[in-house]
Every structure is written in structure tokens, then in C-alpha cells.
Amino acid sequence: MPRYQYEVRKAPSTPVTTGVMEADSQRAVVMRLREMGYFPISVEEAGDEQQKKDVLKHALTRIKLKERNVFFRQLANLGESGMPLTRALTTIRKQTPNPKLAAIIEQLRDDIQQGSSLAEAMEQHPKVFPAMYCSLVRAGETGGMLEDVLWRIVAFGEQEEELRGKAVSAMIYPAFLTVVGSLAIFILVTFVFPKLIAIFEDFNTELPWPTVVVMSICDFMSSYWWAVILALGGLVAALVAYVRTPDGRMQMDVLLLKAPAVGDLVQKYEMAKFARTLGTLLDNGVPVLRALKITTDTLGNVAIAKEVDIIHGRVTEGDSISDGLEETEHFPPMVISMFSVGEESGRVGAVTQRLADAYDMEVDRAVKAVTALMEPILIVIMGVIIGFLVIAMLLPILNLSSVVG
Numbered sequence: 006m007p008r009y010q011y012e013v014r015k016a017p018s019t020p021v022t023t024g025v026m027e028a029d030s031q032r033a034v035v036m037r038l039r040e041m042g043y044f045p046i047s048v049e050e051a052g053d054e055q056q057k058k059d060v061l062k063h064a065l066t067r068i069k070l071k072e073r074n075v076f077f078r079q080l081a082n083l084g085e086s087g088m089p090l091t092r093a094l095t096t097i098r099k100q101t102p103n104p105k106l107a108a109i110i111e112q113l114r115d116d117i118q119q120g121s122s123l124a125e126a127m128e129q130h131p132k133v134f135p136a137m138y139c140s141l142v143r144a145g146e147t148g149g150m151l152e153d154v155l156w157r158i159v160a161f162g163e164q165e166e167e168l169r170g171k172a173v174s175a176m177i178y179p180a181f182l183t184v185v186g187s188l189a190i191f192i193l194v195t196f197v198f199p200k201l202i203a204i205f206e207d208f209n210t211e212l213p214w215p216t217v218v219v220m221s222i223c224d225f226m227s228s229y230w231w232a233v234i235l236a237l238g239g240l241v242a243a244l245v246a247y248v249r250t251p252d253g254r255m256q257m258d259v260l261l262l263k264a265p266a267v268g269d270l271v272q273k274y275e276m277a278k279f280a281r282t283l284g285t286l287l288d289n290g291v292p293v294l295r296a297l298k299i300t301t302d303t304l305g306n307v308a309i310a311k312e313v314d315i316i317h318g319r320v321t322e323g324d325s326i327s328d329g330l331e332e333t334e335h336f337p338p339m340v341i342s343m344f345s346v347g348e349e350s351g352r353v354g355a356v357t358q359r360l361a362d363a364y365d366m367e368v369d370r371a372v373k374a375v376t377a378l379m380e381p382i383l384i385v386i387m388g389v390i391i392g393f394l395v396i397a398m399l400l401p402i403l404n405l406s407s408v409v410g
Contacts, residue, residue, distance in 0.1 A: 007027070007028070007029075007050055008025050008026065008027050008050070009025065009026055009027075009028060009031060009034045009048050009049065009050055010023065010024075010025050010048075010049050010050075011023065011024055011025070011026060011034060011038060011045060011046075011047065011048045011049075012045075012046040012047045012048075013038055013043035013044060013045050013046060014043065014044045014046060015042065015043060015044070021046065022043070026038075027108075031048050031049075031050070034048045035048055040095070041095065041098075041099065042099075067105075068103060068105055068106050068109075068133055069103075070162065070165065070166050070169065071166060072101075072103055072106055073106075073133065073134075073162065074159065074162040074163055074166060076097060076101070076106065076110065077155055077158050077159050077162060078159045079093075079096075079097045079100070080093060080094070080097060080155055081152060081155035081156050081158075081159055083096060083097070084151060084152045084155060085152045085156075090117060090123060091114050091117055091118055094110055094111075094113055094114035094117070095114055097110055098110040098111050098114070106133070109130050109133055112126070112129070112130070113126045113127065113130075116129065122143070122146050123142050123146060123151070124139050124140075124142040124143035124146060127139045127142060135299075135302070135303060136299045136302060137282060137285075137286060137299045137300075137302075137303055138158055140286065140291050140295065140296075140299055141154050141157065141158055141285070141286065141289050141291070142154060142155075142158075144289045144290045144291055145289070148290065154289060157285060157288075157289065161281065161282075161285050164281060164361075164365070165278070165281075167365075168274065168277055168278070168365060168368060171368050171369055171372045174372060174376075175270060175371075175372040175375045175376050178376060178380060179376070179379040179380065179383055182380070182383045182384065182387065183383060186383070186386075186387035186390075186391070189387075189391065190387075190390060190391060190394070191226075191230075193391070193394055194219075194222055194223055194226045194394065195223075195226045195227060195230045196227075198219065198223045198394070198398055199223045199224075199226075199227045201398055202220050202223055202224070205220070205401050212400075212401055213397070213400040213401065213404070215393065215396065215397035215400060216397045216398065216400055216401050218397065219393075219394055219397040219398065251307075254307050255307050255308060255311075258306045258307045258308045258309075259308050261306070262306065262308060262309075262335060266374065266375050266378050266379070267375060269371055269374075270368065270371040270372065270374075270375050271306060272309075272335060272337075273364050273367045273368045273371050274305075274364075274368050274371075275304055275305065275306050275309045275335075276336070276337070276340060276360075276364045276367075277361050277364035277365050277367070277368055278303065278304060278305070279300060279304060279309070279313065280340070280357045280358070280360040280361035280364060281357070281358065281361035282299070282300045282303050283296055283297065283300045283357055284353070284354045284355075284356075284357030284358045284360075284361060285354075285358075286299060286300070287353055287354040287357070288354035288355070288358070293320060293326070294317065294320060294321060297313060297316060297317040297320060297326075298317060300313060301313045301314055301317065308335060309335050309336075312332075312333040312334065312335060312336065315329060315332055315333065316329030316330060316332075316333070317329075319332065325344075325345075325348050326344050326348065326353070327341055327344040327345040327348055330344055339360075340360065343356050343357070343359075343360045344356070344357070
């Protein structure tokens, strides 16, 4: 579809606004701009170079989870007020600062005007609207309760955002300590200590073994620091490439689940996500097999996602979810018991929501525990390394002072 550059004004006294829009023709662009409340000044087809720049800018722009949550909250508010869906989307599009999300909202509106449902229009953008959201919206449209479903999506999205924030916060300070400490060690060994070593080489005395070790390291780093950086970069790139393969991702996720402290956090995070996703889908009338399939796609840990596939297979054969959970390795007994109780009482959706709330609190406790454990460990490790380097450099000076004295 061709892209058109345009210049518009909101009113004769307002400043000129420029932008780019995809449309079938120049006339279609003019009509769409007028529908949006603008007065077109000029509309011209964008050249190849401009189109490349726009495509690159569009590709680099990310749609954050918070922005998606705001979109659904606005849509739920406007729908509840009785505003027609296409008009609500037009209003939200004008208030959306992210150009990529604004373009997608505009496409949603156009698809709906051409006869698609909201769920069908959302399915055209799977990277922005997960299958879970599309299934919930479809169920809401079929049952005539779209506004209620939108509010449930809002609640789910905000809980997911909060849960993700807790998990990420556990890694920020330890990562900061690691980066700063490693950078300090690199600068000392590569640029600072070699200047002291030049002085030590003039001593006609035997140097302590810590000093000899550090001198060897400094000699190597001062000559080949660039090779060390390239080697570390290559190692990280190779590790990332391996983790992106199916086998590598599986091994990495299994190791994460077995890691002390971190494994407990990852497991609880995935349990909260599993319970909340599945419970939300079941509560909104999505069939259990479809709900399990969608839940599998939302999980971040491949090892646990594979176990949900096993549960899906057991349910397909006629067994219950709790029967499938019995065959898994990473689902705690509490999860199995809660599902068993929910199936016996016929209230799986409500039980899973309570289970998700319980694991949300567990994630919060696990985050605090991991942070409290990793901070002193990292401080001690960095302190020992830097302390050894400093002492190794001070020993010859102290020995020389004793000889002179």
C-alpha cells in the first residue's frame, strides 16, 4: 500500500502538523484526515527514501505493556459510555503518542468499518494483541458483554504489568553491582596498575607472589585488552545464539528452575501467570482445551510450557486438569490440590484466580529474598577481588618501606 506525506492544521491559527499515512489513494488520505478533524494543506506520495526511513522508524518503535493497558482502559471507558466502537477507536488514536500503536488502532478501525469484528481485527496484529486477548474479546462479542470483557482484560494486563515489574526489580540492583564492579576491575588491571608495575620492575628485590600474579595479568591485559573484549563479546553472542535455539532455550530454562533462590522466583512467577491466564480464559467462557493452548503460548519458561502441553494432551484424552498436573515436575502440590478442589466444586476459574493472587504475594516475597541474598554476595565477591588486587600492589611498597627503615 502506498504511503503519503501530509501537512495539516487543526484550525487556521494552529501550527502545521506533518506525518505519513498508508492509504489506497491520495483522496482516501484527504477523507481520513478530514474525519480526524484536520484541514489538509498538502498530501503527496512519499518517495522511496522517505518510505525506507518511515519503515525503519516504525520497526524500531516498541509498544510497551503499559501503553497496551492504557489502550484497553480507554476503550473500556468509551464503550461503557455508549460510544460506538469505530468512533471510540478514532478518539483513542488521536490521544495515542506512540505512532506505531496509533497506526495499529487506525487499522483496527478501518477493518471494523469494512465488516470485521474487533477480535478479527486484533488477530491481524499478533505481536501486539496476544491470542488470549483475541479469544476473550471474541467471547465478549459473542455473548454481548464486550465492555465487561474489556475491563477484565484491563485488570489482567495491569496485574501482569505489576508482576513483571516485581520480577525485573529483583535483577536491577545485582546487575548494576556486577557491571560497575567488573568495569572497576577492568580499569584497574588494564590502565592503573601497569603504571605501578613499571616502578616495581626497577626494584632489585624479590616480589611477593600476589604481586607477580597481578603483574602477569596486567601485562596480558595492557597488551591484549582488545582481544579480551572481543572474546567476551563473541562468547556472549554465541551464548545468546544458542539460547535462541529450541534445545538451548530448554536447557537454559531448566537451569533457571534449578538455580538456588532464582529458580524459586522463576517458578512462582510462572505459576502466577499460568493460574491467572487460565482462570481468566475459563471465567470468560473459553473452552478448556483452547484455554490451555493459549496459556502455553503466554508462559515464558519453555520447560513449564512443555508440561502444560502434557496437561493439554491428558485433557484431550478425557482426563481432568488435575490428573495432567500430577504428571508434571515443576507444578507444586498446592497448585494440583487447588485445581482438584476447583474441578470438584465446578469453580475452576474462581479457584485459579485465588491461586494467582496467592502466587502474586509469593513472587513479591521471593523478589525481596533474592535481592537480600544477592546484594551482600556480590558485594563480598567484588570486595575480595578488588581487595586482593590492591593488596598485591601495596605489598612491594610496604616491603620497600621496611627495608629502607
